[in-house]
Amino acid sequence: MNELHHENGKFARKAIGQPLIPVTFRVSPTERQQLSDQAQAAGLSVSEYIRRRALGLTVVSRSDLTLLNELRRQGGLLKHYILADDHQHALRREAAQTLAEIQEAIRRIAHDR
Structure with a gap:
């Protein structure tokens, strides 16, 4: 099992119960x-970034x-x-379209993530 931890401003994996094997x-x-x-x-280490991309995980x-x-x-x-009632109808319609x-x-x- 692995868990993510924050290290030097980046997220990295930490192995729990099993060693990590280097791949070069x-x-x-x-x-x-x-x-x-x-x-x-x-916000990932290069190793974690490559691992996620290689395994088809989200980055x-x-x-x-x-x-x-x-x-x-x-x-x-x-x-x-x-939702406030004190606005003109046209402004509310435009705001609803913007929303x-x-x-x-x-x-x-x-979806693109």
Whole structure:
């Protein structure tokens, strides 16, 4: 069994009850930099990033998570605005349309993860 722990600003696996076996392979310097950049964007070590990609597991970038959280927050605020009774009908309809667009963006981003 494995668990994730936070190490040096990144998430890494920690083996529980079984040793981790190193796997090595060669890449060009450009490929190494790309892997490092992608792992950093996801907040993972390069090893954890490669392991997840090789095993078909989800890798989510920190910016996607930040964007999703902000879209959800904005959608929640807009929902409160729509439900308030003191707005003109046209503004409420426009706000409802904007809320639907935010919800669709959330679905798209969450699905692409």
